[in-house]
Amino acid sequence: MRQELMLSGNRALLARANPLSKFAAVLLITGVLALSIDWVSASVALAFELLLFPLAGLTLSLLWQRGWPLILAAAVGGWSTSILAPDSGRILLDAGIWTMSEGSLQLGIGFLLRGFAIALPAVLLMSCTDPTDLADALAQKARLPHRFVLGTLAAMRLVGLMAEEWQTIGMARRARGVGARGSVGQRVKATLGQSFGLLVQAIRRASRLAVTMEARGFGGGSRTWARESTFSVLDLWVVSGGVLVAGLALFAALSAHTWNMVWLGS
Amino acid sequence: MAPSQDAAGTVRPAAVTARGWGWRHAGRAKPAVHGLDLDIAPGERVLLLGPSGAGKSTLLHALAGVLGDITDDGEASDADESGSLLVDAAPPRSQRGRAGLMQQDPETQVVLSRVGDDVAFGAENLAVPREAIWPRVHEALADVGLSHLPLDHPTSALSGGQKQRLALAGILAMRPGLILLDEPTANLDPDGVLEVRDAVARSLDKTGATLVVVEHRVSVWKDLVDRIVVLQPGSAADPAVLLDGPPDRVLIEARTMLAAAGVWVPGYVPATRARAAVPAPGAGTLLLAAEQLAVSRERPRREGFRKIPPAPVQEGVAAQVRAGEALAITGPNGAGKSTFALTLAGLLEPVSGKVSATLDLSRGAGIDPYRWKAEQLISRVGTVFQEPEHQFVTGKVLDELLFGPRHLGHGADRVDELLERLRLTQLVDANPYTLSGGEKRRLSVATVLAASPQVLILDEPTFGQDANTWAELASFLSELLDAGTAVVSVTHDAEFTAALGGAELRMAAAEAVAP
Numbered sequence A: 001m002r003q004e005l006m007l008s009g010n011r012a013l014l015a016r017a018n019p020l021s022k023f024a025a026v027l028l029i030t031g032v033l034a035l036s037i038d039w040v041s042a043s044v045a046l047a048f049e050l051l052l053f054p055l056a057g058l059t060l061s062l063l064w065q066r067g068w069p070l071i072l073a074a075a076v077g078g079w080s081t082s083i084l085a086p087d088s089g090r091i092l093l094d095a096g097i098w099t100m101s102e103g104s105l106q107l108g109i110g111f112l113l114r115g116f117a118i119a120l121p122a123v124l125l126m127s128c129t130d131p132t133d134l135a136d137a138l139a140q141k142a143r144l145p146h147r148f149v150l151g152t153l154a155a156m157r158l159v160g161l162m163a164e165e166w167q168t169i170g171m172a173r174r175a176r177g178v179g180a181r182g183s184v185g186q187r188v189k190a191t192l193g194q195s196f197g198l199l200v201q202a203i204r205r206a207s208r209l210a211v212t213m214e215a216r217g218f219g220g221g222s223r224t225w226a227r228e229s230t231f232s233v234l235d236l237w238v239v240s241g242g243v244l245v246a247g248l249a250l251f252a253a254l255s256a257h258t259w260n261m262v263w264l265g266s
Numbered sequence B: 001m002a003p004s005q006d007a008a009g010t011v012r013p014a015a016v017t018a019r020g021w022g023w024r025h026a027g028r029a030k031p032a033v034h035g036l037d038l039d040i041a042p043g044e045r046v047l048l049l050g051p052s053g054a055g056k057s058t059l060l061h062a063l064a065g066v067l068g069d070i071t072d073d074g075e076a077s078d079a080d081e082s083g084s085l086l087v088d089a090a091p092p093r094s095q096r097g098r099a100g101l102m103q104q105d106p107e108t109q110v111v112l113s114r115v116g117d118d119v120a121f122g123a124e125n126l127a128v129p130r131e132a133i134w135p136r137v138h139e140a141l142a143d144v145g146l147s148h149l150p151l152d153h154p155t156s157a158l159s160g161g162q163k164q165r166l167a168l169a170g171i172l173a174m175r176p177g178l179i180l181l182d183e184p185t186a187n188l189d190p191d192g193v194l195e196v197r198d199a200v201a202r203s204l205d206k207t208g209a210t211l212v213v214v215e216h217r218v219s220v221w222k223d224l225v226d227r228i229v230v231l232q233p234g235s236a237a238d239p240a241v242l243l244d245g246p247p248d249r250v251l252i253e254a255r256t257m258l259a260a261a262g263v264w265v266p267g268y269v270p271a272t273r274a275r276a277a278v279p280a281p282g283a284g285t286l287l288l289a290a291e292q293l294a295v296s297r298e299r300p301r302r303e304g305f306r307k308i309p310p311a312p313v314q315e316g317v318a319a320q321v322r323a324g325e326a327l328a329i330t331g332p333n334g335a336g337k338s339t340f341a342l343t344l345a346g347l348l349e350p351v352s353g354k355v356s357a358t359l360d361l362s363r364g365a366g367i368d369p370y371r372w373k374a375e376q377l378i379s380r381v382g383t384v385f386q387e388p389e390h391q392f393v394t395g396k397v398l399d400e401l402l403f404g405p406r407h408l409g410h411g412a413d414r415v416d417e418l419l420e421r422l423r424l425t426q427l428v429d430a431n432p433y434t435l436s437g438g439e440k441r442r443l444s445v446a447t448v449l450a451a452s453p454q455v456l457i458l459d460e461p462t463f464g465q466d467a468n469t470w471a472e473l474a475s476f477l478s479e480l481l482d483a484g485t486a487v488v489s490v491t492h493d494a495e496f497t498a499a500l501g502g503a504e505l506r507m508a509a510a511e512a513v514a515p
Helices: A019-035 A039-056 A060-084 A102-127 A131-140 A146-174 A184-215 A233-255 B056-064 B115-125 B130-143 B160-172 B190-207 B247-253 B255-260 B337-344 B374-378 B397-408 B413-421 B437-449 B467-482 B494-500
Strands: A091-095 A098-101 B016-024 B033-040 B045-049 B080-087 B099-102 B178-182 B210-214 B227-231 B241-245 B286-295 B301-303 B306-308 B314-322 B326-330 B352-357 B381-384 B455-459 B486-490 B503-506
Touching: A019 A039, A019 A102, A019 A131, A019 A233, A039 A102, A039 A233, A060 A098, A060 A102, A098 A102, A131 A146, A146 A184, A184 B099, B016 B056, B033 B056, B033 B080, B033 B227, B033 B241, B045 B056, B056 B080, B056 B099, B056 B178, B056 B210, B099 B160, B115 B130, B115 B160, B130 B160, B130 B190, B160 B190, B178 B190, B190 B210, B227 B247, B241 B247, B247 B255, B286 B337, B314 B326, B314 B337, B314 B352, B314 B486, B326 B337, B326 B494, B337 B455, B337 B486, B374 B381, B374 B397, B381 B437, B397 B413, B397 B437, B413 B437, B437 B455, B437 B467, B455 B467, B467 B486, B467 B494, B486 B494
Parallel strands: B045 B210, B045 B227, B099 B178, B178 B210, B326 B486, B326 B503, B381 B455, B455 B486
Antiparallel strands: A091 A098, B016 B033, B016 B080, B227 B241, B286 B314, B286 B352, B301 B306
């Protein structure tokens, strides 16, 4: 039930890079891709990403396991765009209200590839970044307030616990005669009650955790960091890689005259 | 900030001085502690006893400097403090890291997700230089017997006892002069209790730090402490400290009083009602049977289009539940006892194998309890969860009790009897969440029984309970057994199992769990 986002024991090259540089690279690539719906920039970026993902310790099957909801969403988006977008060029498929034309198919493929190309770096980043390292980088390098960063990190651990708690409360309530099955109204009511129960438990746990943290001296002015968040040559490569992929995608689309700013329409 | 240690990092034990100290929580009419006078010398080890409501936890929180209700700039909100409470010669709040506190719930004693980081957390907050932190982490992990774990070991993979030992390591890494333990072993199985106790003993022998521990089970701590202080609920007339002295003397002088207050004094097993007649094993009517059962809490996992059944924590289990007979499910932690019980109770779907109700139990509802509707389930199989709060569905004690009968559309004649029998009559208008631990336990049993199930399943019903609630529960269950109810309990408590009699299903550890 509790599936860690990061692959445990990931020793891949990208897992050793600083989370901030990885984040910057991902931001660059997805930023460029978000600007245009065209298949050239998307496929160039996607090709590079597929070449790079072994560096994050991922394999195709792991990628599918972790990223399938995003991959399916991109596929559905591509499919619906190709049948619903305004037609242009030759009609390829005509099923009454649904038609697919050369123009709409192109747009649909662009949408699909773009979806993949944007989703993949996110999956990549998550699988090779430990949340604790990310917090270290955010507090030490990006200079975010440590109270906020560490508080969020500790709270995130509780989220996993709450998922288990949700299941337990569901069972405990069934044992009291509150059915989670039945009509829509009954289900909504049951879910609301269960949410309240979870909220109570979440507050209890959170306040106990807060006492634990305070008792360990948290919340004072200055603190030291047992783990130093550092930048290395690898990070230079990661950021340059991001710039390169984003730049090449942009360059390819401009030279192929397919660059198509989203807000300018098609 | 007064440092807890000298330059070499050796611990300087702390002294505690209370003079007429009292505390009233915000929004409460009565003070939690009133007029406390107490001196604890550096290096002393004190066990704090007393009935619930005597303010033991409040005192520990105050000593740890985490007692709420005071804003950061030191202004009291609605809470009231009186007298003085000092650690060494200064208020605890002004000395971060001088005291370390461990609480009851292991899940909330862990802050970070990797073992090494979690131990380092306190030292970081005290601004210990980086090069000094890691040696402290290694030393602390060794002191609590967790040095075999790699520093990046996930804290979520630890057992309850290991989590508490990890919390102790996090405290030790701060090198505090005062160690405060608030029922540190109440949620642990017997092995976990000893693990934690021994780790505390080792680290105290090494550092010489002062210890104050609150715990119901005296026998666990008796030989480790050199003084017992008994507190009583605060009032203007009586002093907060009722008794104070060496363990043996206090336990002799106050044995009867402590036992009456529900404290587990060593060698004391509360008297419980004996069963009228214990039936021959297997004589009762068969109600529920498990065959070749494999169980897991996880639901089938989805990976893309594939559905993967979870790995069972336990498989090939067989059990028979019979009217008027007790069945105790025992075994080490992680053996899947609770998971098995929840599957038997129709709350979890079996991974494989089956749970089947006989016609005497199903009465037309079908053979598989998991397929029953919630209303069908509660009048046949009642389940009492380990944490009573998980089962509260209303805002009033009386409504909690009426909830089951109302759903079933039958009268509430059993409710009055249950209220009376489980001493809840005075509490009918109270909010269930505000009750004491023992009251919550009694209420959770009563609510499930209000639906008159033929089978009652209880998950660790005696965890963290004082001796009085324990005895009441055991006696009440023996009455139910005599009346023909089947009682299944998941428990580590050998005395409880003995009090109920009946069969025992011992489950072996499903997989090797790291010590």
